[in-house]
Amino acid sequence: xxxxxxxxxxxxxxxxxxxxxxxxxxxxxxxxxxxxxxxxxxxxxxxxxxxxxxxxxxxxxxxxxxxxxxxxxxxxxxxxxxxxxxxxxxxxxxxxxxxxxxxxxxxxxxx
Amino acid sequence: xxxxxxxxxxxxxxxxxxxxxxxxxxxxxxxxxxxxxxxxxxxxxxxxxxxxxxxxxxxxxxxxxxxxxxxxxxxxxxxxxxxxxxxxxxxxxxxxxxxxxxxxxxxxxxxxxxxxx
Numbered sequence: 295x296x297x298x299x300x301x302x303x304x305x306x307x308x309x310x311x312x313x314x315x316x317x318x319x320x321x322x323x324x325x326x327x328x329x330x331x332x333x334x335x336x337x338x339x340x341x342x343x344x345x346x347x348x349x350x351x352x353x354x355x356x357x358x359x360x361x362x363x364x365x366x367x368x369x370x371x372x373x374x375x376x377x378x379x380x381x382x383x384x385x386x387x388x389x390x391x392x393x394x395x396x397x398x399x400x401x402x403x404x405x
Numbered sequence: 406x407x408x409x410x411x412x413x414x415x416x417x418x419x420x421x422x423x424x425x426x427x428x429x430x431x432x433x434x435x436x437x438x439x440x441x442x443x444x445x446x447x448x449x450x451x452x453x454x455x456x457x458x459x460x461x462x463x464x465x466x467x468x469x470x471x472x473x474x475x476x477x478x479x480x481x482x483x484x485x486x487x488x489x490x491x492x493x494x495x496x497x498x499x500x501x502x503x504x505x506x507x508x509x510x511x512x513x514x515x516x517x518x519x520x521x522x
Contacts, residue, residue, distance in 0.1 A: 335496065335514060336496075341509070392453065392461055393438065393498075396447050397447050398445075398447045
């Protein structure tokens with residue numbers, strides 16, 4: 295079962311903040327966040343584990359709400375380099391090996 | 406370590422032909438995934454290996470698709486009798502599992518873009 299991401303797209307001015315959400319209908323073990331730029335491979339940003347702490351990567355951080363089976367990615371003081379499509383990948387507790395991806399959130403940061 | 410390597414990067418083939426793609430994972434990574442990605446969509450799971458064992462295959466994967474990972478190192482994905490609907494980016498990723506065989510971060514290769522004409 296694929297996770298659901300929202301919003302589908304967001305346009306930001308440099309320096310603005312954004313939140314991307316990822317939700318699962320099944321119990322989550324871990325959530326993986328990736329960013330993909332046009333024509334390139336997805337690049338790993340961070341992983342959040344069940345029972346783990348909030349993670350951060352530069353000014354990009356994420357949280358994991360186990361009760362709601364959701365994760366949120368926070369883009370703070372966005373930079374032009376943050377443009378791309380963000381994907382969450384989930385591992386559920388009934389499917390350990392398989393990493394399933396959402397449809398992605400396209401982020402455009404303008405000057 | 407140069408990361409996950411995929412070959413070829415691009416492949417154009419005529420409908421009905423067979424194609425084979427290769428993936429070389431990061432050395433010592435015991436888990437290897439194959440995904441398919443079409444424009445505007447997220448990577449779609451196809452199959453994965455734990456060492457040389459193919460542990461799961463997506464129902465989306467028809468009998469025309471086969472993957473192998475001999476000796477638990479590189480992997481090949483073959484598509485027989487290609488169809489236009491097979492046109493997509495085929496991505497390979499690898500990861501190192503922990504002692505409980507749970508996931509750590511997966512790293513992707515640059516992908517093989519297949520065009521079936």
